[in-house]
Amino acid sequence: MKKYVSVFVFIIIGIIGCINVSAFTRNGNGNLKLITSEKINITVMEAPILVIENGPIQKIVDDIQWFGQASVRIQASGKFIYIDPYLVTDKEPAELIFITHSHGDHFSIDDIKKIVNNNTKIYAPKDCCQKLISEGIVNCKEVVPGQTLNIDGIKVKVVPAYNIVKNFHPKEKKFVGYVLTVGGVKIYHPGDTERIPEMKDIKCDIAFMPLGQTYTMQNVEEAANAVLDVQAKFAIPIHYGMYEGAASDAQLFKDLLKDKVTVVIKECKNPLQH
Numbered sequence: 001m002k003k004y005v006s007v008f009v010f011i012i013i014g015i016i017g018c019i020n021v022s023a024f025t026r027n028g029n030g031n032l033k034l035i036t037s038e039k040i041n042i043t044v045m046e047a048p049i050l051v052i053e054n055g056p057i058q059k060i061v062d063d064i065q066w067f068g069q070a071s072v073r074i075q076a077s078g079k080f081i082y083i084d085p086y087l088v089t090d091k092e093p094a095e096l097i098f099i100t101h102s103h104g105d106h107f108s109i110d111d112i113k114k115i116v117n118n119n120t121k122i123y124a125p126k127d128c129c130q131k132l133i134s135e136g137i138v139n140c141k142e143v144v145p146g147q148t149l150n151i152d153g154i155k156v157k158v159v160p161a162y163n164i165v166k167n168f169h170p171k172e173k174k175f176v177g178y179v180l181t182v183g184g185v186k187i188y189h190p191g192d193t194e195r196i197p198e199m200k201d202i203k204c205d206i207a208f209m210p211l212g213q214t215y216t217m218q219n220v221e222e223a224a225n226a227v228l229d230v231q232a233k234f235a236i237p238i239h240y241g242m243y244e245g246a247a248s249d250a251q252l253f254k255d256l257l258k259d260k261v262t263v264v265i266k267e268c269k270n271p272l273q274h
Helices: 002-017 054-063 110-113 128-132 195-199 220-229 247-256
Strands: 019-025 032-036 041-043 065-068 072-077 081-082 096-098 121-124 139-142 147-153 154-160 176-182 183-187 205-209 232-238
Touching: 054 072, 054 205, 072 176, 096 176, 110 128, 121 128, 121 147, 121 176, 128 139, 128 232, 183 232, 195 220, 205 220, 220 247, 232 247
Parallel strands: 081 096, 096 121, 121 139, 183 205, 205 232
Antiparallel strands: 019 032, 032 041, 065 072, 072 081, 147 154, 154 176, 176 183
């Protein structure tokens, strides 16, 4: 499809070139326009150009499953990757599991057992690995903020996650988030965090962002600004609608980022979600 769209654009450009085109510009909606010497504006494509540029990113976004809270499944490069699996309803076996910290809605041994097999690789803070090993799940490697890993061709940057104002996730606990680079697409899962200074050093294509305002962000505006900090193209709100936050927060998040970032509000089929 991408190939055909590109060919279509070049054909249109060639045709319009015959009428003495002098410049390209974009209209207020970000659509590509041509300006002729006769001062006639012609819209080549009604869809924003990023629809063409972001094909591989869009595919990953479409395939993401959200189970509630911070629990997500990413399907990319032929792998099922789970982050903070919790109340998992789709039991596709995991190639990779990443845990951000030991709180019960992020680190659920029962849910990990649903999706783990002998080939699954797990990455988690030290206390989580210790608990998994005690349960007979031995293929767990400890992580700390600042690490960079290469796992089966997937680059992983382990980043900090902590509260600044609140005290539910102290920095000294060394809780983590992750930036995964899968097939050239960078995906940021921040874990439980407020908007922290380290976010300005992160660049990603897809950002999950917690909207709960009890344990993570101060408010929805802070979450939206965190997305702008990491320069995401797509943002997916998480960590709302179960123990804190509501669907209206996700809509506000989308409204705040309108014309800046494409926000995709994922459907969660978990019965506890509201």
